[in-house]
Amino acid sequence: MDHDHMHDMPPPSSSSSLMNNGSMNGGGHHKMMMMHMTFFWGKNTEVLFSGWPGTSSGMYALCLIVVFFLAVLTEWLAHSSLLRGNTGDSASPASGLVQTAVYTLRTGLAYLVMLAVMSFNAGVFIAALAGHAIGFMLFGSRTFRNSSGDRKTNDLPASGCAC
Template sequence: MEEMNGDHMHGMTGDPYMHRGRKMMMMHMTFFWGTDSEILFSGWPGSHSGMYALALLLVLFLALLVEWLSHCRLLAGDRDGSNRVAAGLTRTLVHVLRVGLAYMVMLAVMSFNVGVFLAAVGGHALGFFLFGSRVLKKPSQPSDSGKTSDVPTMSC
């Protein structure tokens, strides 16, 4: 049986953070500040502050898009019931897109970078303010029997 120490772990020699000649990045397990982070993709955005800012904008936009999809009205009411299957498939597609984007935002937040966390929360807050709070909605618009979106809310 092989001994495990700093120089020899499970038959691997050298640095325990080297894998097949590539340096592996240590993943943070607590919140941290900094631009040197990996968000969603290996090696992205890297250590460049401009790419980090772009990554934060992407996370903010994804969270905003999740909120828009949560509160949008893309379909006219199917009062006559003639196109219920097409409406159901469209609602399902919108729901799948919304859930997939929400999971991408969650995975970005799992980078434990405080900037990414604040961008995600800010995107959701801005999206809710614009699309869910009804602050910008004209009061003369009919409510269509209280229905506020095409897909059900994401709540337990």
């Protein structure tokens, strides 16, 4: 059995009588797509948008790259000095608005990565993990910090998810 593509699934029997007498969808045949609920390998998937990346290997590779960089960007924003803002008493309302905008952007990007992973495509999952790992290594770990130690760690979770 080929698990690389979505399978057409007939509508549930309880609604088939409605569909056959024309009460739903103008009497036409309605096909529902079954969503994967387990991890699978393959390039034939949908991630974030209907029909994307499609069946092209090149578009699937682009999808993996986009998910990877979304995860790296999420980690950069999580550990950015923009998110921490001014630590002194002279914090302005403008810096509070910038901090809120960066936090909102980071949270939105984290949810986009999470939704991409919910495609249950193993390649997308690995790309997201790799992006978060590389992003954390570059921006959050002590590996690439300057030796003076003046960089503070962020108190917020890097994923932006409250789970």
